[in-house]
Amino acid sequence: MLAAAALLVVSYFAAVVNPEKAWFMEVFGVLFIPIVALNVVFLIFAFLYRSKSAWIPFLALVPSIILFGKYYQFKSGGVEREDPCLKVMTYNVGSFVHVQGDTLTREECMDSIARYVLESGADIVCLQEANYNGQNVSEELSEYFPGYENCYFMNLNEGTGNNGNVILSKYPILGKDHFDFEDSANLAIYSDIQVGSKVIRIYNCHFESYSISISGLAKALGKNDTLAMHQTENKVRNAIARRPSQVDMVVSDMENSSVESIVTGDFNDTPMSYTYHSLMKGRKDSFVEAGKGFGTTYSLLWPLIRIDYILYPDHLQAVSNTIPHLRYSDHYPVVAEINL
Numbered sequence: 620m621l622a623a624a625a626l627l628v629v630s631y632f633a634a635v636v637n638p639e640k641a642w643f644m645e646v647f648g649v650l651f652i653p654i655v656a657l658n659v660v661f662l663i664f665a666f667l668y669r670s671k672s673a674w675i676p677f678l679a680l681v682p683s684i685i686l687f688g689k690y691y692q693f694k695s696g697g698v699e700r701e702d703p704c705l706k707v708m709t710y711n712v713g714s715f716v717h718v719q720g721d722t723l724t725r726e727e728c729m730d731s732i733a734r735y736v737l738e739s740g741a742d743i744v745c746l747q748e749a750n751y752n753g754q755n756v757s758e759e760l761s762e763y764f765p766g767y768e769n770c771y772f773m774n775l776n777e778g779t780g781n782n783g784n785v786i787l788s789k790y791p792i793l794g795k796d797h798f799d800f801e802d803s804a805n806l807a808i809y810s811d812i813q814v815g816s817k818v819i820r821i822y823n824c825h826f827e828s829y830s831i832s833i834s835g836l837a838k839a840l841g842k843n844d845t846l847a848m849h850q851t852e853n854k855v856r857n858a859i860a861r862r863p864s865q866v867d868m869v870v871s872d873m874e875n876s877s878v879e880s881i882v883t884g885d886f887n888d889t890p891m892s893y894t895y896h897s898l899m900k901g902r903k904d905s906f907v908e909a910g911k912g913f914g915t916t917y918s919l920l921w922p923l924i925r926i927d928y929i930l931y932p933d934h935l936q937a938v939s940n941t942i943p944h945l946r947y948s949d950h951y952p953v954v955a956e957i958n959l
Contacts, residue, residue, distance in 0.1 A: 620672055623657045624679035630654055631682055634896040638859045645859045648891035652690060652923050655683050689890035689907055690914055690925060697909030698936045703815050703959045707929055708741040709883035710952035714750040714782060732947050733763040739954060743812065744787040745823035745883045752780040760785060770810045772797040784808045784823045793818065800865045803827055807869055811878060817959060820876060822869060824884030826894060827861040829854055862887065866894050882930040885950065889925060898930055905929040905955035909937035916942060916951045929955045
């Protein structure tokens with residue numbers, strides 16, 4: 620009980636400790652839900668056996684009552700819709716190849732995602748890991764998403780197409796820019812969008828990925844493949860070490876901008892992380908404010924992992940937040956309506 624309680628207390632601090640200084644803290648943040656579950660089990664057994672030690676898991680679990688809402692919401696807390704209301708979507712499309720339990724081709728996957736986006740009626744759409752083979756990406760985006768202006772930044776990979784982030788907007792795009800992350804295939808972009816009389820800056824972030832295969836890791840553990848496990852550990856440590864500087868670049872830009880901003884994307888970090896804590900300053904989380912049920916966005920580890928977000932200025936209010944369980948990627952999209 621003492622060990623489980625201590626692990627839970629450490630996981631609480633994962634959100635405020637910069638992992639550049641202590642990378643292992645990030646691991647405790649990722650394991651927050653399993654550690655909470657372990658303490659709940661100990662608490663139940665302590666009550667059943669009328670153990671005086673029940674206070675140990677009970678006290679450790681008290682803060683998690685508040686924090687659990689970042690992973691699960693019992694009922695929608697959204698407000699009534701008012702004009703102007705902005706409908707925003709973020710979706711890691713997995714290069715249009717991460718199809719779950721299906722035999723869709725890449726083109727069929729692209730068509731399905733484009734059709735979903737158009738039918739959703741979203742005003743702003745932020746895509747990560749968007750992969751296009753054509754020479755003119757803007758023309759291809761206009762073909763797939765008629766009615767939207769687009770901006771994008773891509774990594775050019777010979778033989779595998781252009782892969783990067785895309786912002787689609789039904790409103791005029793006034794300008795755009797991007798952040799180059801050192802020694803990384805990931806990136807963040809933003810665009811300033813004219814919504815009526817207001818200018819809103821939309822950030823589309825894809826912070827450092829772990830780049831590990833869940834199935835490959837399971838096989839390595841089964842075979843006790845120490846080399847594969849060591850390589851996985853290095854990938855995890857490198858990703859954890861790189862994300863803070865990437866996050867700080869975006870936070871610094873937000874702080875120096877006179878334009879209100881909404882932050883979206885695949886953060887590759889849970890709510891119990893330095894990434895989430897840093898980007899949440901002065902902001903609200905659309906799922907926490909207007910979501911319902913599990914907030915899981917990474918389908919392969921449902922219901923544990925929530926890594927895709929829409930964060931907005933804390934003086935605004937969310938009308939709704941939905942996470943459709945689509946099969947076209949290893950991520951689920953997040954769609955939120957926000958009263959401006």
